[in-house]
Amino acid sequence: xxxxxxxxxxxxxxxxxxxxxxxxxxxxxxxxxxxxxxxxxxxxxxxxxxxxxxxxxxxxxxxxxxxxxxxxxxxxxxxxxxxxxxxxxxxxxxxxxxxxxxxxxxxxxxxxxxxxxxxxxxxxxxxxxxxxxxxxxxxxxxxxxxxxxxxxxxxxxxxxxxxxxxxxxxxxxxxxxxxxxxxxxxxxxxxxxxxxxxxxxxxxxxxxxxxxxxxxxxxxxxxxxxxxxxxxxxxxxxxxxxx
Amino acid sequence: xxxxxxxxxxxxxxxxxxxxxxxxxxxxxxxxxxxxxxxxxxxxxxxxxxxxxxxxxxxxxxxxxxxxxxxxxxxxxxxxxxxxxxxxxxxxxxxxxxxxxxxxxxxxxxxxxxxxxxxxxxxxxxxxxxxxxxxxxxxxxxxxxxxxxxxxxxxxxxxxxxxxxxxxxxxxxxxxxxxxxxxxxxxxxxxxxxxxxxxxxxxxxxxxxxxxxxxxxxxxxxxxxxxxxxxxxxxxxxxxxxx
Numbered sequence: 001x002x003x004x005x006x007x008x009x010x011x012x013x014x015x016x017x018x019x020x021x022x023x024x025x026x027x028x029x030x031x032x033x034x035x036x037x038x039x040x041x042x043x044x045x046x047x048x049x050x051x052x053x054x055x056x057x058x059x060x061x062x063x064x065x066x067x068x069x070x071x072x073x074x075x076x077x078x079x080x081x082x083x084x085x086x087x088x089x090x091x092x093x094x095x096x097x098x099x100x101x102x103x104x105x106x107x108x109x110x111x112x113x114x115x116x117x118x119x120x121x122x123x124x125x126x127x128x129x130x131x132x133x134x135x136x137x138x139x140x141x142x143x144x145x146x147x148x149x150x151x152x153x154x155x156x157x158x159x160x161x162x163x164x165x166x167x168x169x170x171x172x173x174x175x176x177x178x179x180x181x182x183x184x185x186x187x188x189x190x191x192x193x194x195x196x197x198x199x200x201x202x203x204x205x206x207x208x209x210x211x212x213x214x215x216x217x218x219x220x221x222x223x224x225x226x227x228x229x230x231x232x233x234x235x236x237x238x239x240x241x242x243x
Numbered sequence: 244x245x246x247x248x249x250x251x252x253x254x255x256x257x258x259x260x261x262x263x264x265x266x267x268x269x270x271x272x273x274x275x276x277x278x279x280x281x282x283x284x285x286x287x288x289x290x291x292x293x294x295x296x297x298x299x300x301x302x303x304x305x306x307x308x309x310x311x312x313x314x315x316x317x318x319x320x321x322x323x324x325x326x327x328x329x330x331x332x333x334x335x336x337x338x339x340x341x342x343x344x345x346x347x348x349x350x351x352x353x354x355x356x357x358x359x360x361x362x363x364x365x366x367x368x369x370x371x372x373x374x375x376x377x378x379x380x381x382x383x384x385x386x387x388x389x390x391x392x393x394x395x396x397x398x399x400x401x402x403x404x405x406x407x408x409x410x411x412x413x414x415x416x417x418x419x420x421x422x423x424x425x426x427x428x429x430x431x432x433x434x435x436x437x438x439x440x441x442x443x444x445x446x447x448x449x450x451x452x453x454x455x456x457x458x459x460x461x462x463x464x465x466x467x468x469x470x471x472x473x474x475x476x477x478x479x480x481x482x483x484x485x486x
Contacts, residue, residue, distance in 0.1 A: 046340060054297050054342025076319035094427065097289060099297025101344065184337065 003149070008037035017064050023047045026057075027113050028125040028153040028194055039064035045102060048153060050195020051109035055102035058082070109195075125152040128198045131233035132191065135207045139226025141214070144188045153194045157210075159187045160219040168213045176209035200234055246392070251280035260307050266290045269300075270356050271368040271396040271437055282307035288345060291396060293438020294352035298345035301325070352438075368395040371441045374476035375434065378450045382469025384457070387431045396437045400453075402430045403462040411456045419452035443477055 008018040017039040022031055026041075026048040033041055039061040045051035060068070060082070068082050075081040079096055088095030113121060129152040133143060136157060144156035159165040165182055169189060172178045180191045191206055207230055211223035251261045260282040265274055269284075269291040276284055282304040288294035303311070303325070311325050318324040322339055331338030356364060372395040376386060379400060387399035402408040408425055412432065415421045423434045434449055450473055454466035 044340060052342075052344045053340045054345050077323060079323075080320060097287060097296045099295070099345075101295045101348075102297050102342075105344075 004038075005036040012037055017061075017067065024153045024192070024194060025151060027118065027121055028198075029122055029151070033059060033061065045106050045109065047192065047194045049106065049109045049113070050197070051105045052102060055099055055106055057106070122152075125193070125198050128193055128200075128203055128234065129153070129155065131230050132193060132203050132207065134233045135203075135226045135230030136210070138229035139207070139211050139223055140219075140221040141210075144186070153192065153198070155191045155193065156183070156186075157189045157191070159189060160214055160217070163214070163217045163219060165189050168210075168217055171213035171216050172209045176205070176213065178206050178209040180206065180210070203230060203234065247281075248279040255280055260304075260310065267396045267435070267437060268394060270361065270364055271441075272365055272394070276302065276304065288349050288352065290435065290437045292349065292352045292356070293440070294348045295345060298342055298349055300349070365395075368436070368441055371436055371443075371446055371477065372396070372398065374473050375436060375446050375450065377476045378446075378469045378473030379453070381472035382450070382454050382466055383462075383464040384453075387429070396435065396441070398434045398436065399426070399429075400432045400434070402432060403457055403460070406457070406460045406462060408432045411453075411460055414456035414459050415452045419448070419456065421449050421452040423449065423453070446473060446477065 004020070011018045018037060019040040019042065020031070020038050021043075022041050023044045024047050025031060026043040028048045031038075031041065041057075041059045043049065043057045044053055045055040045057075046053040049057075075083075078084065081095075084093070084095045087093040116124075129150070132155055133150070136155065137143060141160065142158040143150075144158050145151075159168075165187065169180060169182065172180060180189055182188070183190055189210075191210070193203065193206075196202075204227065207226060208223065211221050211226055214221050215223065247263070254261045261280060262283040262285065263274070263281050264286075265284050266286045267290050268274060269286040271291045274281075274284065284300075284302045286292065286300045287296055288298040288300075289296040292300075318326075321327065324338075327336070327338045330336040359367075372393070375398055376393070379398065380386060384403065385401040386393075387401050388394075402411075408430065412423055412425065415423060423432055425431070426433055432453075434453070436446065436449075439445075447470065450469060451466065454464050454469055457464055458466065
């Protein structure tokens with residue numbers, strides 16, 4: 001993510017506002033809206049926050065908010081009108097029925113994040129991601145993203161040659177009850193390791209399921225060696241052991 | 244609601260499609276989309292369905308769906324595009340992250356509705372509404388809606404002369420922990436009695452809170468007589484007694 005401030009600067013140089021979809025990354029790695037020149041950050045309750053899907057978060061820079069306030073065109077949809085949402089949250093005017101359980105779920109997720117603290121949470125994701133990447137590569141699979149551009153919350157894996165990753169994922173799901181995703185337009189598999197998913201017991205489970213399911217498709221992998229490498233790299237969080 | 248088919252016919256005569264917001268009424272009283280000429284019915288998980296807010300339901304007539312399919316203008320917002328939603332639910336194309344807990348909550352609410360059956364549920368709302376209306380009027384308050392147009396799920400009450408209904412509702416909320424609503428642009432109070440709220444113990448609770456809070460504002464009411472009238476009219480549902 002080192003390149004985000006540079007992208008933002010480039011956009012600014014051309015008079016554009018910068019919108020960041022942080023649903024995967026919020027609270028899993030640093031995001032400095034002001035310092036990096038980001039105008040709008042959006043996220044959902046799921047993924048990084050490890051709460052439930054169905055509620056979204058949005059934050060605006062002063063510049064973005066001024067743009068919203070001064071634009072002449074009416075919003076085409078009532079429910080996506082940020083100005084109405086603002087007056088609603090300011091309790092001055094009704095906008096919509098609030099998704100109460102979703103808001104309570106986000107509140108609890110944020111409480112847990114505050115309890116863990118952001119630096120500890122960032123480090124947990126960083127350590128876990130490095131460990132999982134090492135386990136996958138040692139097992140004999142190839143990662144998709146160059147090391148400098150990798151996220152700490154999602155690992156992208158090249159589909160092994162001559163295999164169908166949908167079949168691998170189907171085995172993972174039906175036999176091991178572990179669901180990972182494909183991708184839109186790329187022949188890769190992606191493991192999300194965000195929030196509570198990013199705990200040692202889950203990492204071992206997903207790596208084992210991935211390795212065994214690839215082997216079932218005839219891919220020659222050393223699953224044991226991968227598991228050992230994951231273990232070697234994983235600095236066990238004492239909090240995990242309590243779980 | 245006798246007038247809805249007539250309104251729908253009038254709209255049809257002028258070539259318009261008919262959209263019904265059924266969030267308050269769905270499963271609390273009959274709604275015949277096809278027979279009444281309704282093209283689109285929308286509802287939320289809350290209110291009539293007595294589930295949680297944050298998930299919406301929508302149903303289209305064949306005519307409405309053909310109109311959607313044949314229109315040339317692109318939808319201004321991705322997430323409100325019914326065609327995309329349709330392909331998503333048909334599992335052919337990703338549209339958005341599904342609000343899983345909300346969908347499970349609706350599923351459970353619908354299961355309970357099926358268990359109760361619609362005729363029993365309609366009758367429970369009808370009986371309860373008549374009883375609550377009788378209790379309110381006998382107590383000495385005036386209802387806002389003429390009897391032929393009343394819903395079985397919401398009761399609208401005239402604010403007593405020379406009082407501020409926000410103060411009445413504030414007392415109900417802080418002293419009795421019962422929340423009812425005002426209205427947009429009308430000086431009335433509204434009691435929602437939908438789904439699980441529409442149980443005898445809740446009706447007694449809200450009527451008592453309303454009566455006592457009005458009296459605190461100096462309104463001359465016979466709360467006891469109102470409570471007795473509610474009891475007299477309320478055919479106790481044996482299911483309630485189990486609760």
